[in-house]
Amino acid sequence: MEYTVNQLAQISGVSTRALRYYHQIGLLTPKRISSTGYRIYGTREVDRLQQILFYKEMGMSLEDIGKTLNSPDFNRLKALKEHKERLMEKRMQLDMLIENVKKTIESAEGRMDMSDKEKFYGFKKQLLEQNEKEYGKETRERYGEKTVEESNRKFMSMSEEDFNKMQAVEKEMIQAIQDGMAEKDPGGEAGQRAARLHKEWLGFYWPSYSKEAHAGLARMYTEDERFKAYYDKIRPGAAEFLRDAILIFTGK
Amino acid sequence: MEYTVNQLAQISGVSTRALRYYHQIGLLTPKRISSTGYRIYGTREVDRLQQILFYKEMGMSLEDIGKTLNSPDFNRLKALKEHKERLMEKRMQLDMLIENVKKTIESAEGRMDMSDKEKFYGFKKQLLEQNEKEYGKETRERYGEKTVEESNRKFMSMSEEDFNKMQAVEKEMIQAIQDGMAEKDPGGEAGQRAARLHKEWLGFYWPSYSKEAHAGLARMYTEDERFKAYYDKIRPGAAEFLRDAILIFTGK
DNA sequence: ATAAACCTTTACGTAACGTTAATGTCAATA
DNA sequence: TATTGACATTAACGTTACGTAAAGGTTTAT
Known part of the structure; x- marks a missing residue:
């Protein structure tokens, strides 16, 4: 079977613009181009599009999807696991955000005159913790405990x-x-x-x-x-x- | 106290580019511009920046932050609550994604040579189920069982x-x-x-x-x-x- | 023949800046 | 005082994954 953009768009559910874009970035190249310049997709392209949509649904970026699909020795399981880790991290950050908002709401409800300055202090602390979590271990290993703590102290202008x-x-x-x-x-x-x-x-x-x-x-x-x-x-x-x-x- | 961009950047932790951008979009306008075109920020601007960062940390868009800070009768508490709801929704979506990825990994671990095609089949089925869950009842009521099943069948190209x-x-x-x-x-x-x-x-x-x-x-x-x-x-x-x-x- | 439907490329818009690039200003030093 | 280095400015492209025109060819049906 052969399909034009619109036909492929119909059966796959993605927009024609998306298909053209996938072509543009080399993620999904049509099987051939007609004499009049039309994009013609074949069965293999349908399959590839299905795979693309699958990984997309998993939340992967198009770039990552391209890499995944193009390297024949790519370990899909490993990729999925890494991807899961990224998603979990994202969720943790979201959780922190939600906690923060929740707490602010609570504080605001309990005592409406909490100044923004205070909020800012709490915020700084949060930033520090997050930073620590992201780079702390590595930094500690590289520069030792002292540097890290000093930087923290400095950061908090203490x-x-x-x-x-x-x-x-x-x-x-x-x-x-x-x-x-x-x-x-x-x-x-x-x-x-x-x-x-x-x-x-x-x-x-x-x-x-x-x-x-x-x-x-x-x-x-x-x-x-x-x-x-x-x-x-x-x-x-x-x-x-x-x-x-x-x-x-x-x-x- | 008066600060130049760099000084304000230092004490606040945001980049100078960000400060210029905030100026550009009217989110944080300098107190005055020096004769030579330098941006000069005052204490009031520092406070406002703190507020901006605070709401930003809450995950709000700069546009929303601007609106929040500019409307004097804006109900900050209500805004925070609405914002929390949005965050929670986001999290739910993330949770679903993670579940999906997890399950795929499990399946893949059971048999490493599971082809993407198979994964896609599972994925399609999932999609179908999700779709069914979201719209199924409504659709069934409107078009009757037959149509729904037919569409499902078609969807699965069976x-x-x-x-x-x-x-x-x-x-x-x-x-x-x-x-x-x-x-x-x-x-x-x-x-x-x-x-x-x-x-x-x-x-x-x-x-x-x-x-x-x-x-x-x-x-x-x-x-x-x-x-x-x-x-x-x-x-x-x-x-x-x-x-x-x-x-x-x-x-x- | 003509219209409707479908195709093409080009290009701006999105959010929040990062990153050059090219250039002007300020403070300190030789 | 001239120079230098640090700091300031604007302009403009790049990022992600397309949506949305716009302007114009192609195919199909009537």
């Missing part, structure tokens, strides 16, 4: 002194969490000490404090896998413990 | 004869599942008959057969809610029964 203080507070807080978990009571002395230290630690990131925002962050610690993993490194269940302690502390 | 055969096989298989469930033995005669019929039925979708892929599909029947629901309509537990029967049949 003084060396503040940075050290912050780390000291965090360390103290971790100790308090451990003590509190031994007591098994987030409302107990150690648990509440942890919450207080967490508030203090927060002060390095946020220019002002509110119970609502604090409680919101606490909830996030158990809902966001990334944060949960960080705290649970201390000891499994640490994220939940800290959350409970903070919720009691803030009375929310 | 002959009328094949289509009828396929339906007959499916019907037989359903009967076998019912018999097998009465026997309560997926390894029994009826159960294995169901598995064999399922293999035959599969032949209409897949141009070639492998035990691995068959077993993979069987597992999917219980993991994918959509499929599970379809088979459990026969009788609750039918999906699991069919899975077990197929796993025994394929010896996987």
Whole structure:
């Protein structure tokens, strides 16, 4: 069977413009061109178009699809897996975004006068974390821990002194969490000490404090896998413990 | 404080090009232009930039950000909520994509020589199902069962004869599942008959057969809610029964 | 013959900048 | 003071996957 652009468009469901574009970028070349310049597609082209649509549906870029289809030794399974990884990353970023928006909404609802400046601080922190996640490991390996932390500190325009203080507070807080978990009571002395230290630690990131925002962050610690993993490194269940302690502390 | 582009770029973290672009589209206009044409930003501009970055981080388009920041009576909370909804929708789409890719990988792992053609068949079927789910009910109501099935058949480029055969096989298989469930033995005669019929039925979708892929599909029947629901309509537990029967049949 | 339907290429528009390129300005130094 | 290096400007193309005209040939049917 032979088809013109329109016919192929009909049976495949893509637009004629798309077909011409695929021709233009060399993704799908017609079987032949008629004497009058018409594009003529054959069965093989139909098959290839089907494949193209398949990978497209998977969310691949046309460039990647072309590479995939053109290299005979291309490992399709590997490509799919890599692609899946990319999609998952995208989803994680989206999740973070949603979390952020959610939290902002919560804060705004709880306390409408939260200044944009504060929002900006939170935003900076986010940026830092994301950056860290993307390049942190590599950078650490290449330049060592110090450089990374220095850059982080610089990024947050924090003084060396503040940075050290912050780390000291965090360390103290971790100790308090451990003590509190031994007591098994987030409302107990150690648990509440942890919450207080967490508030203090927060002060390095946020220019002002509110119970609502604090409680919101606490909830996030158990809902966001990334944060949960960080705290649970201390000891499994640490994220939940800290959350409970903070919720009691803030009375929310 | 007054800043030049570079200085503002430094403290904000955005590129100078971005700042010029923001100026160009009227999103962030400098406080004034120096006699020599330099852009000079003031404190108010810094604040506005922070807000811009904030909403940008939320994933908003620059156009939307402009609208948000420029309308004094704009309900920021409402805007955020709407924006959240959009993000959630995006995520759902992503989730569907990921599911799709995952399943393809699973199938492919079951039998590495699975050709793209087969994948495409599966894909077509998926598309069909999705389409069916979205518009099926409505279409059925409007045009009746026949039209829908005819269109499906056409979509899968199956002959009328094949289509009828396929339906007959499916019907037989359903009967076998019912018999097998009465026997309560997926390894029994009826159960294995169901598995064999399922293999035959599969032949209409897949141009070639492998035990691995068959077993993979069987597992999917219980993991994918959509499929599970379809088979459990026969009788609750039918999906699991069919899975077990197929796993025994394929010896996987 | 003429119109309707179908084909072609060319080219601008999209979002948010990155990236040259060509050129003018400012601050510090030889 | 002249030069140099850092910093500023505008202009304009490139990116992705086409949508959407516009201007004009080709095929088919009447």
